[in-house]
Amino acid sequence: MVEDDDALVARLKAGDDTAFTVLVHRHSGRVYGIGLSMLRNEQDARDVVQDTFLNVYRRIDSFRGEAPFKSWLGRIATNNALMKLRTRRRKPEVSLQIRSPKFNDDGQHERDIVDFSPLADKISESRELGQRIRETVERLPDKYRTVLVLADYQQLSMKQIAELLDLTVPNVKTRLHRARLAVRESLADYLSGDD
Amino acid sequence: MRCEDVTGILLEYDGGGLPPPRRGRVEHHLEACATCAAYANTYTAVQDLVQEALAVELSQADQADLDMALQTAIRRTA
Ligand SMILES: [Zn+2]
Numbered sequence: 001m002v003e004d005d006d007a008l009v010a011r012l013k014a015g016d017d018t019a020f021t022v023l024v025h026r027h028s029g030r031v032y033g034i035g036l037s038m039l040r041n042e043q044d045a046r047d048v049v050q051d052t053f054l055n056v057y058r059r060i061d062s063f064r065g066e067a068p069f070k071s072w073l074g075r076i077a078t079n080n081a082l083m084k085l086r087t088r089r090r091k092p093e094v095s096l097q098i099r100s101p102k103f104n105d106d107g108q109h110e111r112d113i114v115d116f117s118p119l120a121d122k123i124s125e126s127r128e129l130g131q132r133i134r135e136t137v138e139r140l141p142d143k144y145r146t147v148l149v150l151a152d153y154q155q156l157s158m159k160q161i162a163e164l165l166d167l168t169v170p171n172v173k174t175r176l177h178r179a180r181l182a183v184r185e186s187l188a189d190y191l192s193g194d195d
Numbered sequence: 196m197r198c199e200d201v202t203g204i205l206l207e208y209d210g211g212g213l214p215p216p217r218r219g220r221v222e223h224h225l226e227a228c229a230t231c232a233a234y235a236n237t238y239t240a241v242q243d244l245v246q247e248a249l250a251v252e253l254s255q256a257d258q259a260d261l262d263m264a265l266q267t268a269i270r271r272t273a
Contacts, residue, residue, distance in 0.1 A: 017269075021262070028261060029252040037249045046257060050264050057269060100202075101234070107197030108230075115233035117240035123247045133248035152245040158210075177206040184241045 005069040012060050024053050027070065031077045037149045038081040039088075040138050048084060052077045074154050078164060085142065096139035098178055099185045116191050136186045144179035151176050196224045201231050205238045 003022065011019035031052050035045030055076050063072055102110040123129055137145060150161045151172075158176075162169045201224050207213045208221050225232045253261065 024261070024265065025258065028258060029250065032253050032257075033249050033251045036251060046253075046261070049253070049261060050268075053261070053265055054268055057265070058272075103197075103199040103202075107199035109198045109234065113230050113233040113237070115236050117236035120240040120243040120247070123244055129244075130248045133244050137245060137249065148245065149249065152242045153249045155246075173206055180206070180238060180241050181202075183245065184237055187241065187244070188237070 006065065009060065009063065009065070009069055012057075020053075020057060023056070023069075027073055028053070030070075031073065034074065034077045034149070034154065035081050035084075037134075037137060037153060038078075038146060039084060044084055044088065048077060048080045051080045055080070074156075078150065078154065078156075082146075082164065085146070095141045096136065096182060096186065098141070098144065098182045100178070100181045101185070114188065114192060116187065119191070132190050133183070133187065136183050140179055140182060144175050144182065147172055147175040148179040148183070152180070196220045198224075198228060198231050198234075201225070201228075202234065205235060208235070209239055209242075 003019075005023065005026075008019040008023050012023065028049055031049045032045055035048030036042065039045055039048065052073070056073060059076075063069070101113075104110050119126075119129065123133075137148060140148065146165065147161060150156045150164065151158070156164070158169050158172050161167070161172045161176075165172070167175075201208075201221055204213065204217070204221065208218065213221065225235055
């Protein structure tokens with residue numbers, strides 16, 4: 001039987017380091033994903049993974065289990081990634097233009113919209129599509145990418161994101177909306193063969 | 196409600212944050228306008244696609260390096 005996170009955390013608190021190893025292996029990909037998508041650099045992302053799990057090891061006694069371990073871990077990882085994002089030498093951004101759909105004077109869509117939503121179920125079969133999405137997200141300017149990653153990858157609430165980034169909730173929503181529109185436009189171009 | 200207005204509040208609509216009268220007006224438009232319906236579907240799909248696409252695994256070599264680095268750091272502070 002697979003031991004759940006709560007049981008592993010309990011063992012770790014009792015001083016059993018083998019439980020720590022299991023937690024690291026179970027969640028390292030997720031933490032790496034947070035680091036990579038926020039920092040756009042593999043070495044920085046690996047540093048985030050290492051720092052995060054060291055924090056977990058050292059602070060496990062302060063984890064009270066009110067939220068799932070995974071959320072607590074995600075918050076530590078996010079904070080580490082944000083700290084790095086603020087302090088590191090900046091990699092020049094190769095920014096995606098933030099585009100929105102075009103409307104005519106009557107407020108109607110100017111272009112036909114192809115419904116590519118069924119692809120969401122097939123993404124695991126298409127490496128190319130996954131790659132395209134990662135590249136698109138990577139090319140978003142920092143302020144849009146960060147919010148998109150926190151909301152749509154990490155599933156944090158608008159309020160949680162606002163607190164983490166020191167923004168107002170309406171501000172978070174505006175950035176998130178524009179980021180989603182931009183990713184949508186880019187995917188639509190790609191899938192229609194325009195790009 | 197125009198297509199442009201609907202697009203502008205998709206975030207609230209998707210997140211379930213629209214109060215009933217406005218929610219109803221959006222739904223009404225989506226039923227009548229195939230373009231917006233397709234747009235709204237893809238707006239939702241972007242969230243799932245991002246969620247899926249950003250999930251990565253550490254390579255075995257990186258995982259091994261991580262294990263080693265963590266052990267060393269923990270031993271040093273023990
Ligand atoms: Zn419409």
